[in-house]
Amino acid sequence: MLFVLKIGGSILFPAIEENTKILKDFCKIIVDLAKKGHKIAVVAGGGAPARFYIRILENLGLSSFESDIIGINITKIHAQLMAYYTKKIALNQGIHVSDHVCENALEVLRELKNNDICFSGGFYPGQSTVAVASIIAEAINADAILLATNVDGVYDKDPKIHSDAKKFAKITVVDMRKILVEQSAKAGMYKLIDFVAIKIMERSGIPAVIFDGRNPFNLCSIVEHLVNRDMEKLTEIGTLIMS
Ligand code: UTP
Secondary structure, three states, rough: OOOEEOOOOOHHHHOOOOOOOOHHHHHHHHHHHHHHOOOEEEEEEEEHHHHHHHHHHHHHOHHHHHHHHHHHHHHHHHHHHHHHHHHHOOOOOOOOOOEEEEHHHHHHHHHHOOOOEEEOOOOOOOHHHHHHHHHHHHHHHOOEEEEOOOOOOOOOOOOOOOOOEEEEEEEEHHHHHHHHHHOOOOOOOOOOOOHHHHHHHHHOOOOOOEOOOOOOOHOOOHHHHHOOHHHHHHOOEEEEEOO
16 A cells, blocks of 8 residues: 655654654554555654744744744654664665655655655645645555554544543544634644645545554554554544545
8 A cells, every 4th residue: 555654743752852762663664564565655743853943933033934944844854864764774675765855745756656665854834744744645646644643533622631532533524624723713722733734635535544653553553454444443543534
């Protein structure tokens, strides 16, 4: 199958410290999936390092555009780190890994012609890396968009704040948009997905799964359930977003 995998920066780098375990585990799992015949376009998020710099830019009174450019650069560093490490561990394993960080979806299309795995960070100001994942998925006609984040699915409100928040097993893109509209009116909104991503998911019809990436091995289960078309098991460990 052909996947786009977005790994949240909050998973890769939840804090500014040298913790490489999650990053290494994800790279190893991605290599194993490629060895099984899957192709994967990976998108890396910005996490704590991006937020650290974005706060500095705010203190300096710089613009949102400038903050986004710095955020994008941090995501690209994370993508490059993953690309180098994945290429290193994939050596002599019969698969091809691109260590070029793609700057747009056309580059992803090109890299996946000759490689099983390629990497991107952010693309343009004004959106998130979930939007990047959706744009890539549409460009390469992916089977699914896999969103590894630090919650185990989509809730009707932020589960980290509200103990009575309810998790959806499945949700339509239209309902996802409604939640986003309600939440974006409030401070500290529950941010899992952005409007650009919603729009692209809606028109492409490519299903997305939001799952808990704090355990990278959840990715193996998600892929297995997708291959077996076992949607019941899939929704036990994540939320399925479909059109
Ligand atoms: P994200 O907010 O998408 O990364 O990008 P993340 O860390 O994975 O998010 P979570 O919290 O784990 O879900 C980091 C920053 O990079 C900029 C934005 O400023 C964003 O806040 N960015 C990213 C863009 O401007 N354009 C892009 O295409 C991607």
